[in-house]
């Protein structure tokens with residue numbers, strides 16, 4: 051039985067009706083360190099800043115967290131299974147391609163991406179002005195309307211490694227059915 055066929059059951063005497071599928075939820079988290087002479091790419095948007103993020107790919111911490119949330123919701127292994135860390139094929143790739151892969155995996159499994167929601171944790175820069183562009187990019191990569199892509203941001207109130215501006219973290223959840 052595929053995940054899509056999995057149902058929460060039906061009343062024995064009810065008329066035939068499409069199975070009620072259980073939405074499935076996944077969680078994702080990622081963090082990348084700031085590095086000099088790198089572009090800062092978040093949600094596929096290059097954001098002007100003094101530093102970018104270190105990584106083998108474009109280090110788009112937001113896309114990585116969303117990808118892991120989606121993969122978790124689909125019962126798949128994590129991002130490194132599909133895009134092995136250090137794989138020459140992944141060098142500087144746009145992480146939007148990772149989201150396209152998630153969309154393809156969902157289609158192959160007969161699953162629909164319902165929504166994703168995320169929080170960026172960064173002392174700087176301010177990302178809210180880029181929210182619409184990020185939602186558009188992510189929605190396009192996943193094949194869902196931007197209204198179904200939640201992006202929020204918070205600082206770490208100067209505490210810890212994020213507060214010291216050493217890097218950016220992202221958390222995400224996703225639902226599929």
Ligand SMILES: Nc1ccn([C@@H]2O[C@H](COP(=O)(O)O)[C@@H](O)[C@H]2O)c(=O)n1
Nearest residue numbers: 172173174175176177178203204205206
């Ligand atoms: N990197 C960030 C961090 C925050 N924001 C926006 O500022 C608001 C206030 O953040 P606090 O951490 O001081 O509560 C937050 O709600 C975001 O709207 C941002 O755009 N980029």
Ligand SMILES: C[C@@]1(CO)OP(=O)(O)OP(=O)(O)OC[C@H]1O
Nearest residue numbers: 105106107130133134135136140
């Ligand atoms: C997509 C990959 C590929 O190297 O990107 P990285 O930039 O290495 O980022 P990370 O979040 O450390 O791990 C995910 C990797 O699989």
